[in-house]
Amino acid sequence: SYDLTQPPSASVSPGQTANMTCSGDRLGDTYASWYQQRPGQSPLLLIYQNNKRPSGIPERFSGSISGNTASLAISGTQSVDEADYFCQAWDTRSACVVFGGGTKLAVL
Amino acid sequence: QVQLQESGPGLVKPSQTLSLTCTVSGGSISTAGYFWSWIRQHPGRGLEWIGYIYSGGYTDYNPSLKRRVVISLHTSKNQFSLELNSMTAADTAVYFCARGYSSSWYHDSWGQGALVAVSS
Numbered sequence: 001s002y003d004l005t006q007p008p009s010a011s012v013s014p015g016q017t018a019n020m021t022c023s024g025d026r027l028g029d030t031y032a033s034w035y036q037q038r039p040g041q042s043p044l045l046l047i048y049q050n051n052k053r054p055s056g057i058p059e060r061f062s063g064s065i066s067g068n069t070a071s072l073a074i075s076g077t078q079s080v081d082e083a084d085y086f087c088q089a090w091d092t093r094s095a096c097v098v099f100g101g102g103t104k105l106a107v108l
Numbered sequence: 109q110v111q112l113q114e115s116g117p118g119l120v121k122p123s124q125t126l127s128l129t130c131t132v133s134g135g136s137i138s139t140a141g142y143f144w145s146w147i148r149q150h151p152g153r154g155l156e157w158i159g160y161i162y163s164g165g166y167t168d169y170n171p172s173l174k175r176r177v178v179i180s181l182h183t184s185k186n187q188f189s190l191e192l193n194s195m196t197a198a199d200t201a202v203y204f205c206a207r208g209y210s211s212s213w214y215h216d217s218w219g220q221g222a223l224v225a226v227s228s
Contacts, residue, residue, distance in 0.1 A: 001171070001172075031214070033212075033213070033214035035155075041220075042204055042218040043204075043206075043215070043218055044218075045214060045215065048214040049214070054216065086154065086155055088155075088213075088215070089213065096157065096168065096170060097160065097213065098157065099147075099155040099156065099157060100154070102154045
């Protein structure tokens, strides 16, 4: 099966930049998207096509990709950014949607 | 802005079949270029894709669930549905429906989720 690997946790100080990664074989051959999920809520699309933001998502959220690793950065991190962050891609070989295990971000 | 809403039983007995419906408003389920997914989340865990259906009726499923899943479109009601048979306690989860954009494979709209518990 195809796996996307995310660190289970990350921490950042308020006002600093949080960086999260998502790695997978062949990730560079497809598009990565990123979602924020706060406790008790449904996921919210933050980034699509590796680095595009939907309307309404603040500019401090940004995405990038290098090789088979996608990254999500949150600049000027605020306490409201404490949440789980999931990456997602489509496996070109199995034609399946795949999610990473998620990174829980703590703003300390 | 399209909105999605899951509906169905909150409690299912072991070995029974789960049936959930997702009602779509603010947009047509028949619109080309989109697919419609079911995704679940076990308590305290990550997201697991169950399967999707295109407006033309093509489906694909997670290989780990493929033998137990059927996703259907109900275009006259602007709904799509999930059937998952042979339910066990391991299927206890929050079930989300979501709209996907087919050219780039992201989900831009999600339902609020439906908690389904499996217990006798």
